[in-house]
Amino acid sequence: MAMYLYKVKLTVDGLKGLLQEGGTARREVVERTVQSLGGRLESLYWALGEEDVYVVAELPDNVSAAAFGLVASASGGVRTSTVALLTAGEVDEAVRREVDYRPPGA
Numbered sequence: 001m002a003m004y005l006y007k008v009k010l011t012v013d014g015l016k017g018l019l020q021e022g023g024t025a026r027r028e029v030v031e032r033t034v035q036s037l038g039g040r041l042e043s044l045y046w047a048l049g050e051e052d053v054y055v056v057a058e059l060p061d062n063v064s065a066a067a068f069g070l071v072a073s074a075s076g077g078v079r080t081s082t083v084a085l086l087t088a089g090e091v092d093e094a095v096r097r098e099v100d101y102r103p104p105g106a
Contacts, residue, residue: 008079034068
């Protein structure tokens with residue numbers, strides 16, 4: 001399974017829902033949603049700044065990761081941005097991979 005980072009911005013409707021339900025209830029919803037996709041919620045943090053929430057989840061594949069982001073954003077309560085996360089071992093594997101590439105102008 002792969003790890004994904006979701007950067008989440010609440011909309012006005014999302015903020016209203018958060019004020020009604022609270023952060024713990026919303027975390028439980030996110031955890032159930034990730035589990036329904038065959039994944040595991042690693043962490044969820046509320047944040048101050050450009051994003052309101054950071055979610056790290058382990059999911060079976062890119063399709064599951066996309067489904068989570070699409071359904072959450074389509075709800076109208078949030079806007080999500082998804083980042084695929086790599087382990088150190090995956091970076092090591094990428095470094096060793098042969099790539100036929102020519103830089104611009106070379």
